Amino acid sequence: MAGQSVGVVAAQRLHFSEPLHLRSGGVLPSYDLMVETYGTLNAAKSNAILICHALSGHHHVAGHYTDQPGNIGWWDNIIGPGRPLDTDKFFVVGLNNLGGCHGSTGPSSINPASGKPWGADFPMLAVSDWVTAQARLADCFGIDQWAAVMGGSLGGMQALRWSITFPERVRHAIVIASAPKLSAQNIAFNDVARQAILTDPDFHGGHYYDYGTRPLRGLRLARMLGHITYLSDDQMGEKFGRELRNNAFSFDFDVEFEVESYLRYQGDKFAGYFDANTYLLMTKALDYFDPARLDDGDLVKALGRTDPRTGFLVASFTTDWRFSPARSREIVAALLANGRNVSYAEIDLNFGHDSFLMEDAHYHGVVAAYLRNITL
């Protein structure tokens, strides 16, 4: 791996006491955000990059904790001295979004009104709410303008939303493996995942915390389904094929095929640490995302709200069928129609939607080349 890890990192909790009015009409009277930073903010505060996370991400983007050397950040391979997001040059900020389950205020936090966990009473969130909260986070650091806002998948949608909502506060938006809005098929997959959770007898209308239980079966199924959409058909075929665990059919419903073993393991692991209400909120935020909606579905008009000086890097992966290259090209075409400075790379990687998290010389080379040309 080129470059170095950022090494030991520590998370911080920031409290925001100003109420946040949400797209859904709900209000959060106050809230906490968990944050990690890497590198040093320069005196002009012009070298900051915001990393927006996807469905299951959080603030621990890079490095490891002193007491947990094995707990490495989810995008560690791209951040650090000599890595594409070079922390010798940039100040990198990661956070856990509102509604999350890694310490930021979310459904498992205590609702000050009831003294009990919010559960199903936690207000519904939109990508624009996250971006508003992130803007307040930028204010905390005194960052008027990000050198770049960057994310993959749902994170890319936040970067795009930033460029529309706060055009003058984003010098570059890096949108990877993303889409301008979900397709009917995307929403359908999300709803099956939600139905798995909502129909779990342990869900208790979202107030399972009060019952000392968790809808593990539903969450596990939701993750198994989601995981299939993150991988490519070819990759699954290469990795598992029709391999049997015991070389012969057992003619029962236990784990027989290797792919079953893998998915069940992934489902169990995820259900062990993730909160079901957060999963519901995140998938709904994905479904609602449609920055062109208020412009009668005209993405060209919506992206015309970006600042002409903002630069864009859009990247997609050839084997990603969840957010295929065609979806990224919609973004690129709408930016081009506005005469925006945009570059687009269609990267040939075999890991489906998950490719954006992988280390690949060409992919990382593209990101590094783009970031190297950002002047501070």
Place this chain on the structure above:
Amino acid sequence: MTTLPDRPDFDLIASWVEPGQRVLDLGCGDGSLLKRLINERNVQGWGVEIDDANILAALQNGINVIQSNLENGLADFADQAFDHVVLSRTLQTVRHTEGILNEMLRVGRAAVVSFPNFAYWRNLRALLDGRMPVSEDLPYQWYDTPNARFFTLLDFEALCRQMGLSIRERQVLDEAGQPVEATRDEDINFLGSLAVYRLTRTR
């Protein structure tokens, strides 16, 4: 395609592009032409490339570059979005010749096209000697050439007439990059190694 220092067709293109224009360079390679046009003519430029290494090189040069296959047309680009659309030493590699020329003049007000002239006398002599030509402007062996179409300056002008395209400028260069001095088109066709045109739709 290939990147040569001091490409003489770049001088011509730079002289035809007005300051501040929007330029799209199809098959932009590492972005050298656009970089030059940005520095010298203050244009806003975008390149189109299919090749991963060129995408990376163009990004390293700080050029806007879009990864796309020209054979699939220019669907990502809006009508008349550019002042000049450049296709430099690439037309001969494109199979859908009429398609790409039509697309260039859909998205751009003017098209700039340069290509190696197959009727250049050294090429003809190579053929008379029984071998496929290899030259400064046709630098490949027959078995590794990316070129899909082999045509002459006169062939190209006949196609332009057939398609209703107006030739606004023409410059023909010899292998040393010097302008060919001749009056008859047949002589220019014989003496020129590289042809550079500026085209518009006939109005």
